[in-house]
Amino acid sequence: MGGHIDLPPFFDKVGTGGARDGQSATTIPSWKKGSVYTSSQLCGEISASSRDAGGQMPDIVSRTFVVAIAASIASWLAPVPATGGASVHEKVLYNFCSQQNCTDGSQPGSALLADGSGNLYGTTYSGGNRNFGTVFKLAPDGTEQVLHSFCADDQCADGAYPRYGALIADGAGNLYGMANEDGAHDNGTVFRVSSSGAETTLYTFCAKTNCWDGALPFAGLAMDSSGNLYGTTSRGGGHAEFPPADGVIFRISSRGKESVLRSFCSKRDCLDGGGPNAGPIMDNLGNLYGTALYGGKGQHGVVFKLSPDGAYTVLHAFCTKPNCTDGADPFAGVVMDNAGNLYGATNSGGKGGGGVVFKLTPSGIETQLHAFCSNAMCKDGHAPIGVIVDGAGNVYGTTIEGGKHDAGAIFKITPDGTETVLYSFCSRAACADGETPFGALIADDTGNLYGTTAGGGSNNAGVVFKISLAQ
Numbered sequence: 001m002g003g004h005i006d007l008p009p010f011f012d013k014v015g016t017g018g019a020r021d022g023q024s025a026t027t028i029p030s031w032k033k034g035s036v037y038t039s040s041q042l043c044g045e046i047s048a049s050s051r052d053a054g055g056q057m058p059d060i061v062s063r064t065f066v067v068a069i070a071a072s073i074a075s076w077l078a079p080v081p082a083t084g085g086a087s088v089h090e091k092v093l094y095n096f097c098s099q100q101n102c103t104d105g106s107q108p109g110s111a112l113l114a115d116g117s118g119n120l121y122g123t124t125y126s127g128g129n130r131n132f133g134t135v136f137k138l139a140p141d142g143t144e145q146v147l148h149s150f151c152a153d154d155q156c157a158d159g160a161y162p163r164y165g166a167l168i169a170d171g172a173g174n175l176y177g178m179a180n181e182d183g184a185h186d187n188g189t190v191f192r193v194s195s196s197g198a199e200t201t202l203y204t205f206c207a208k209t210n211c212w213d214g215a216l217p218f219a220g221l222a223m224d225s226s227g228n229l230y231g232t233t234s235r236g237g238g239h240a241e242f243p244p245a246d247g248v249i250f251r252i253s254s255r256g257k258e259s260v261l262r263s264f265c266s267k268r269d270c271l272d273g274g275g276p277n278a279g280p281i282m283d284n285l286g287n288l289y290g291t292a293l294y295g296g297k298g299q300h301g302v303v304f305k306l307s308p309d310g311a312y313t314v315l316h317a318f319c320t321k322p323n324c325t326d327g328a329d330p331f332a333g334v335v336m337d338n339a340g341n342l343y344g345a346t347n348s349g350g351k352g353g354g355g356v357v358f359k360l361t362p363s364g365i366e367t368q369l370h371a372f373c374s375n376a377m378c379k380d381g382h383a384p385i386g387v388i389v390d391g392a393g394n395v396y397g398t399t400i401e402g403g404k405h406d407a408g409a410i411f412k413i414t415p416d417g418t419e420t421v422l423y424s425f426c427s428r429a430a431c432a433d434g435e436t437p438f439g440a441l442i443a444d445d446t447g448n449l450y451g452t453t454a455g456g457g458s459n460n461a462g463v464v465f466k467i468s469l470a471q
Contacts, residue, residue: 089468097457118139122167130151176221214237222279331346381408425453
């Protein structure tokens, strides 16, 4: 315990220079009536005017049905109710692989999207008609519907194996996401799935020489007011001596044209970072923020900012303190509060070696809010994956491992750094409550938390769960 973790085989098919696969951080969404929010949306809708003229990235604006993933910069949700004296109850809302041959999906690894009617949307890494993953919808009554099964044809032109990124949706209820593999060039796709389940492949990566347009996306997307999509790929790009390179930040226009905004490892020794596994967020000035899994001054990842004019800045390089006490290897992305502070998590590093939750001020000062594996057997959690932040500055998230049963945990960290494990997975016989949560959380207006686990459940194929904090 306390060191680098080994990901399950189904999450560890691609590696880059020692980097491991990861997923993006998320923020708390509000279940406002008539709206749908992604798992990386801080509560509330953002209203901003578009600045698309002159080729600059437009602002995020409010939408009738949805605000795009990771697009917000502030949390307006009332604080999640305090847990002091509260009882915590976990309920499994759905067990995957409940249908023959797992046609309903298996091994969910992403956060969820929720609409105003309480429906939940997400992806599974495997299962479906051909065992290449699904896009699913889960109704409040527990009815699960597969909207799309990947690898729908023999060439898998629609892609395969959607991994860590949460879905986003537009005003018409279309869902958007990325598949990690296959497509026309075998390096992943960007897709759209309509509310009726019709799938459209918007872009196939590695369409350009040496995959200069990017390859192997892991994360979710962000959308601006003009319908342009923004995201990252873990490989590809134009700054390596041999392909595949170390990832890109890209934009796909509403007409399907892809542009590379930044290729990683553009500096010697990858001082600008490399191998982003998390999607970006965008503020109302069009700046993009995110993480790269490796590279930087300490060679263990960075937090970056990309401005609309293309200026790229490393806001923090991890493992720049002795023994990497500032954290190392950020799988997840970042979220932002009203004051412009960024929050995120690293998979390893920290005083206990089990990863940290950090806060990064606009001036670039990094603070470790909690270092995991700080007690015996990592009962406080090990390897955090993504965080959400409420209006009072409380941070909530999941860890892949650790907890009472070393099967992952849900935690809360108060602004003063006090960490509480709200729930430890595998608390029931045969891990019927789920184990190994790879997706971050979302929360409703009353403070209930929702998420997925990649394993456990009645069929050992993962679950959708709800955590109630009863007062």
